[in-house]
Amino acid sequence: MHMNQRRRLVGAVLAVLVLGSCSFGSSDVAPQADSSTRPPATPTPSSGGTEPTPGDSDNSHEADADEIRTRTLTAIDPRYHATWPDIPGADPLNQALTEAVKAQVVDFVADLPEAAPDAAAAVPELNIGWHLIAESDTVVGVRLTSYLFAGAGGAERSRTWWFDRSTSELVDNSALSADPDKFARALAWTVRAPGVDRDLVRDSVADGLSDVSFTDSGALEVRFDEYAVAPGSSGVVTVRLSADLTTRLLTDFGGAARAAASVSPVDAEDDELVTPAPPQGDSATHGPDDSPSVEPNNPESGPESGESEHPGQSGPDAGPNPGSDREVDCSRLKCVALTFDDGPVADTERLLRKLRHLDAPATFFVLGQQAAVYPETLAKVARAGHEIGVHTWDHKQLTSLGGRDIRDEIVSSVREVRKATGVRPTLLRPPYGATGPRIDAITARLGLAQVLWNVDTRDWAVKSVNPIVREVRRSARRNSIVLMHDIHRTSVDAVPQVVRTLRNRGYTLVTVSQLLGDTTPGHRYYSGN
Ligand code: NI
Numbered sequence: 001m002h003m004n005q006r007r008r009l010v011g012a013v014l015a016v017l018v019l020g021s022c023s024f025g026s027s028d029v030a031p032q033a034d035s036s037t038r039p040p041a042t043p044t045p046s047s048g049g050t051e052p053t054p055g056d057s058d059n060s061h062e063a064d065a066d067e068i069r070t071r072t073l074t075a076i077d078p079r080y081h082a083t084w085p086d087i088p089g090a091d092p093l094n095q096a097l098t099e100a101v102k103a104q105v106v107d108f109v110a111d112l113p114e115a116a117p118d119a120a121a122a123v124p125e126l127n128i129g130w131h132l133i134a135e136s137d138t139v140v141g142v143r144l145t146s147y148l149f150a151g152a153g154g155a156e157r158s159r160t161w162w163f164d165r166s167t168s169e170l171v172d173n174s175a176l177s178a179d180p181d182k183f184a185r186a187l188a189w190t191v192r193a194p195g196v197d198r199d200l201v202r203d204s205v206a207d208g209l210s211d212v213s214f215t216d217s218g219a220l221e222v223r224f225d226e227y228a229v230a231p232g233s234s235g236v237v238t239v240r241l242s243a244d245l246t247t248r249l250l251t252d253f254g255g256a257a258r259a260a261a262s263v264s265p266v267d268a269e270d271d272e273l274v275t276p277a278p279p280q281g282d283s284a285t286h287g288p289d290d291s292p293s294v295e296p297n298n299p300e301s302g303p304e305s306g307e308s309e310h311p312g313q314s315g316p317d318a319g320p321n322p323g324s325d326r327e328v329d330c331s332r333l334k335c336v337a338l339t340f341d342d343g344p345v346a347d348t349e350r351l352l353r354k355l356r357h358l359d360a361p362a363t364f365f366v367l368g369q370q371a372a373v374y375p376e377t378l379a380k381v382a383r384a385g386h387e388i389g390v391h392t393w394d395h396k397q398l399t400s401l402g403g404r405d406i407r408d409e410i411v412s413s414v415r416e417v418r419k420a421t422g423v424r425p426t427l428l429r430p431p432y433g434a435t436g437p438r439i440d441a442i443t444a445r446l447g448l449a450q451v452l453w454n455v456d457t458r459d460w461a462v463k464s465v466n467p468i469v470r471e472v473r474r475s476a477r478r479n480s481i482v483l484m485h486d487i488h489r490t491s492v493d494a495v496p497q498v499v500r501t502l503r504n505r506g507y508t509l510v511t512v513s514q515l516l517g518d519t520t521p522g523h524r525y526y527s528g529n
Contacts, residue, residue, distance in 0.1 A: 068132070069346055070373055071098070072487050073105055074395075076460060078112055079432050080105055081342075081395040082128035083369065090140050092170055093163035097142060100159070101128055104146055113151075122399040122434065125149040129369055129394040133213045136260035138165050139253070143213065149400040156236065157225045159210045164253055173212040174205050176220070176254035183249055186241055187222060193237040196230040201239070204229065214261035220246040330515055330528055333508045334478045337515040337528075338362045338498070339453065340486040341391055341429060344374040344381065351492045352377075352384055358499045362386050363512040364486070365429035365451070368393035368413030375420035382421035387511035389427030389451060390414055399434045406442050414446070426519065427451045427512060435524060444522025451512050453483035454527040459491040468494040473501050479515060479528030 069086040082105060084097045108126040127147040134141030140163040147156050162171040177183035184205035188198040204224065211223035224230070224237040241249070250258060328335065340351065343366055355362055364381055366388060371378050382388055390413040392398065398406050410428060418424045428448040430439060435450055443450055455475045457468045468491065472482060482498075484491045499509060513519070515528040 067346075068373065070370065072342065072345070073101060074342065074460060074485075074487070076432055078109060078125075079123060079397055079434075080108055080126040080128075081431065082126070083367075083394070084128065084130045084144060085132065085142060085373075087140055087142070087163075089165060090163050090168075092168060093140060093142065093161055096161060096170055097130075097144065100144060104128060108148065122149065122151070122397055124151055125397045125400060125432075127394060127396045133160060134162075134257055134260035136165075136256065139163065139257045139260035140165065141213065141257060141261060143211065147396060149397065154400055155226055157210075158223055158236075160213055162212075162253075162257055171253055171257075173209040176212055176251060176257055177249040178251045178254070179249065180205050186245055186249060187239050190241055190245075191229070191237065191239045193230045193234045195234055196237060200229040214246075214258045215240065216262055218243040218246060218258055218262060220249070220258070328508060328510050328514050330479065330508075330510060330517075334506050335510045335515050335528060336476055336478075336480045336482060336502055336507045337510055337512045338482050338484065338495075339365060339429070339451070339512065340484050340491075341365045342367060342370070342395065343486040344370050344377040345487050346374070346377070347489060347492055348374070348377050348381065348486050351486050351495060352380055352386075354492065354495045355386070356384060358496060360495075360499045360509045361511045361514070362509070363389060363427070363451075365389045365391035365427070366413070366417060367391050367395055368416040371413070371416040371420050375416075378417065378420040382423055387427070387513055388417055388421060388423065388425055389429055389512065390417055390425045390448070391429050392431055395431045397432050397434045398430050398439050399436050403438060403442065406439060407446070410443070410446055410448065414448075426521075440522045440524070447521045449516070449519035449521055450524045451481065451516075452524055452526045453481040455480045455482040457482060457484050457491070457494075459484050459488055459494070463488055463490045465490055465494040465497065469497045469501055472498050473505075476502060476505075476507065477527075478507075481512065481515070481525070481527050 066088055068088070071084055071086055073082040074080065082101045084101050086094050105126060105128075108124075112124055125148075127149075129145050129147075131143045131145070132141070133143050142161045142163075143158055144161070145156060145158045147154055149155075160173055162173065162176065163169070164171050174180060174183070184202040187205065188201045191198065191201050201224070209222055210225065210228075213221050213223075215221055220241045222239045222241075224239075226232050226235055228237070230237050246258065247255075338360070340348075340362055341364075343364060348364075351362075364378075364386055366378060366381075368390065378388065390410065392409040393412045393416075394409070396405075396409055398409065401409065414425055426448055427450075428443055429451050433452050435452075439450070454477075455472060457471045459468050462468060468484070476482060484494075484498075486492055502509065512525075516525055519525065
C-alpha cells in the first residue's frame with residue numbers, strides 16, 4: 001500500500017531520464033550545491049515537471065529511424081546505473097520498459113538507508129541492463145536484468161518483454177503458450193532444482209511468468225528468480241522444455257517469437273566478429289551534416305543547436321589523429337587528460353565532431369554493453385585517435401562482486417572493445433571509482449591499469465555547462481585526470497569551453513596513456529606524476 005504512495009512521491013522528484021541523447025536543456029536541472037552530503041540522490045524535475053517520454057530522446061531531424069537507441073538513468077550517489085533500449089516502431093514496449101526501470105529506481109532510492117557512501121566501500125547499488133532476445137518484422141523480445149546489491153549480497157532478477165509488431169501490443173510471457181494448464185504441467189514436470197515447489201511453478205503460470213525466452217535450438221526456457229519457486233540456495237531456477245514439447249505448446253505468436261529469437265542479430269554478430277578487421281575509413285560516407293557547424297564560439301550550444309547526433313551521419317570525425325600518436329612530453333608540458341565514461345551512445349558522435357574541431361584528444365572508458373550496441377561509433381572513436389579504456393560490461397560496482405564476476409565484467413568488455421576497434425584496451429576505470437585489493441589483484445592479472453580521476457566535474461549531477469566549466473577551471477592542475485560522461489548532452493555541450501579554458505591556462509590536452517606513460521597493471525592512477 002505505501003509502496004504506491006512512496007512511488008508517487010519519489011516519482012515526483014525522480015528527475016531526469018538521462019537519455020543516451022537526452023533532450024533536456026542545460027538549465028533544466030539545478031546544480032546540487034554540496035557533493036558530499038545526501039541526498040543528492042534524486043535530481044530535481046525537468047522543466048514543467050513533465051516526465052520524459054520514450055520519444056523524447058531523438059532530435060527531430062533524426063535520419064535513421066531503424067536504429068535501436070539506448071537510454072540511461074544513472075547516479076553515483078546513490079549508486080545506480082540503468083540502461084535499456086528504445087526500439088524503433090515499438091513504442092508501447094519502450095514505454096513499458098521505461099516505466100519498469102523507473103519504478104525500480106524509485107523503489108531503490110526510497111529504500112536506501114541513511115548512510116554516507118564511501119567511495120572505496122561496496123554500498124547499496126542497483127544495476128539494470130538489457131538484452132535483445134528476439135527481433136524480427138513481427139516480434140521483439142527484450143530481457144531486463146536487475147542486479148540489486150543491498151550491502152551484504154547481490155540478487156539478480158530478470159524479466160522478459162514480448163511485443164507483437166503487427167498489433168503493436170505487448171504480449172504477456174504466459175500468453176506465448178496456447179494452453180496455460182498444459183504449459184503449467186509441462187513446467188512442473190520438467191523442473192529440476194533442489195527443494196523446488198512444483199505447486200508454485202504451476203501457480204506462476206497463472207500469476208504471470210516473469211522470464212520466458214527461447215534457446216538457439218528452439219527450446220522454451222523459463223527462469224524463476226531466486227526464492228520464487230525454491231529455496232534461495234537453489235539460486236535462479238531455469239526450466240527448459242524440449243523443442244518438440246515447445247512446438248506443441250506455442251501460440252502463433254509464440255511460434256513467431258521463437259523464430260525471431262533464433263535469428264537474433266545480436267547473437268549472430270557475437271559469433272562472427274571474434275577477430276575484427278581493422279576499421280575502414282568512412283570518408284566516402286560524408287553527408288550534408290559534415291559542415292563544421294560545431295562552434296567553437298557558442299558557449300550556449302545546447303540541444304537546440306541543431307547538431308545531428310546520429311551515428312549514421314559520419315561527421316569529420318575520422319580524420320587524422322587529434323593527438324594520441326603525437327609526441328608529447330608531460331614532464332615538460334602542463335598536461336591534462338579529459339576522460340568520458342559510460343558510452344558509447346549516439347551522442348558520442350557529436351562529441352567526436354567537437355573534439356575533432358578542437359583538435360583535442362580524449363580518453364573514453366566504455367561499457368561493453370554499449371560497445372555492443374554502437375560498435376561503429378566506437379570504431380570511429382578509435383580511428384579519430386582517442387584512447388579507449390574499459391568501464392566493465394554493465395557498470396556494476398566491482399567491490400560488490402565475487403572474483404569470477406569481477407573478471408567476467410572486465411574480460412567481456414575488453415573483448416567487446418577489441419571486437420569493435422581491433423585494439424585491446426589496457427586501462428580500466430572501475431564504475432563509481434569503487435576499487436579494492438581484490439580488484440587490484442585481478443586487474444594486475446588481466447594486464448589492466450586502473451585509472452581513477454582527481455577532477456570530478458560532477459556533470460552527472462549538475463547537467464549544466466557552466467558548473468562543469470567552472471569546476472574544471474577551479475580544480476584542474478598539472479597532470480590532472482578529469483572525469484566527464486558523454487551520456488549527458490550537457491557534458492558534450494561543455495567540451496569546447498572546457499578545452500578552451502584549459503588551453504587558456506597553458507594546459508596541453510593528452511590521452512591518459514600520454515599522461516601516464518608506461519603503466520603498471522593493477523595499479524591505481526588518480527593523476528599523472
Ligand atoms: Ni560510470
